[in-house]
Amino acid sequence: MDYGLVVLIEVLRAIAGLVLISIGLAIIFGMMRIVNIAHGEFLMLGGYTVVLSAKAGINTWVAMLVLAPLVVGLVGVAIERCFIRFLYGRMLDTLLATWGLSLFIVGFVTVVFGNTLEGVSVSVGSFEIGRFRVAGYSLFIILVGAVLLAATVAVLRFTRLGLIARGTMQNPNMAAALGLSPPRIYMVTFGIGAALTGLAGGVLAPITGVVPTMGIAFIAQAFITVITGGAAIVAGTGSASTLLGSVSQLTTFATTPVIGDVALLFIAVVLLRILPQGITGRFFRRSL
């Protein structure tokens, strides 16, 4: 019973982790169709924002939940204005441009901060379940993942910004004919996607540590989750994270983390063979 509860918490943490690293990409790639290879570097910049803020004496929670999304969101807006806006509708070109951007960001951060692992400490403590001890931070990650999904649904479904973003991504010319400015909407949407990725980088920094090349560890999982999820960004990210996170974590418990990662890749390949349009291409079609 106790062991089962511990496994459940760890599975939920794995699912929330996938939600965190994927939701920003779901907006930028799933919604805007921009293949952002620099997604992992946006995560890394979120992590460094927390590290530098902590060194400057700023409260870690403020750095994690406010500064990381703010800084990376602004970086995202700058990148969209300088590069991405010239490449809309040119998927291969965005892939190459963001790949170059990814290499530049890694190189720049390495030159400035060095290639050493930086740690971030948060005082959450742990709690006992029978004879097992569980990190309180796992519950925090589960909470952030759930809140992030709920907030994304709320913004997309109930706010004017969400409506405008959904409509404009479907048909920017028609949106313009209704008086909306597609360039501005694209810029804001990209910035929000980057900000959510920065938040993820900040929240995950205490458990992964921060190093210039940390993005590589996340980029594949993020793309696999978004592609497996399909067109509906929230239902897709949520369902794919649940499936892939559960399989990966349960396999990890039964075997090793490496085999857990292999299981994640295996189930994603099988799913895309059966459901080429992703999970939401067959299920939850009318969901967001």
Next chain:
Amino acid sequence: MTLLAVQGLASGYGKVPILAGISFAVREGEFVGILGHNGMGKTTLLRTLMGYLPATAGEVRFAGADITHAPTHHRARAGLGFVPQGREIFPTLTVRDNLRMGFAARQGNESQALDAVLADFPRLERLLDRPGGALSGGEQQLLALARSLCADPRLILLDEPTEGIQPSIIDEIIDTLLALRHRRAGFTLVLVEQNLDFISALSDRVLLIQKGRITREVEAAAMKDTAMIGEFVGFGH
């Protein structure tokens, strides 16, 4: 008062010219039809007026302001509405959200504005929660028109609204547009069509377009004269 004034407008796709110096004017409250064969530049004219295609020469003035090189959303905010060929409904948004997109660039009470528009389109009321892509072609045409009206335009550019639409809905569109003309003071329409009955039922006058130029202007009553129409564009009933 002249609402739309087009002078010597030229445009095309890349290096292929389509419009070769179009000139016409539309007064406030007027319904003007534009008639021509496929490939003569009707849709290109509307797309250029909306700013989708750049004007290579000439001038477009709307309500006195030069909008020749203004971006599309500026033209829309100035009061130019567009109902494109093929409707271009947002397919995964509900009918209600499609209408809300029409209102999105405006300030004020959204639900009041939507209710006012829905009063003119009773057929859409029972479809509000259906995705736009699930509607029939005729229902989508009504939705596209209603969505455009949500932006409160002074002039609507209407591109081939009867294409692929069942006759009963064509009659409904005619009735709706005539009712709008009656209810909304100054409501102005530029209508591109190949359906002679439709264009003659709505237009005060009709411009004939051939090879990117306006070649003749006729009164709507003259549209009944098939011999005359046949002489100029080869159309018949």
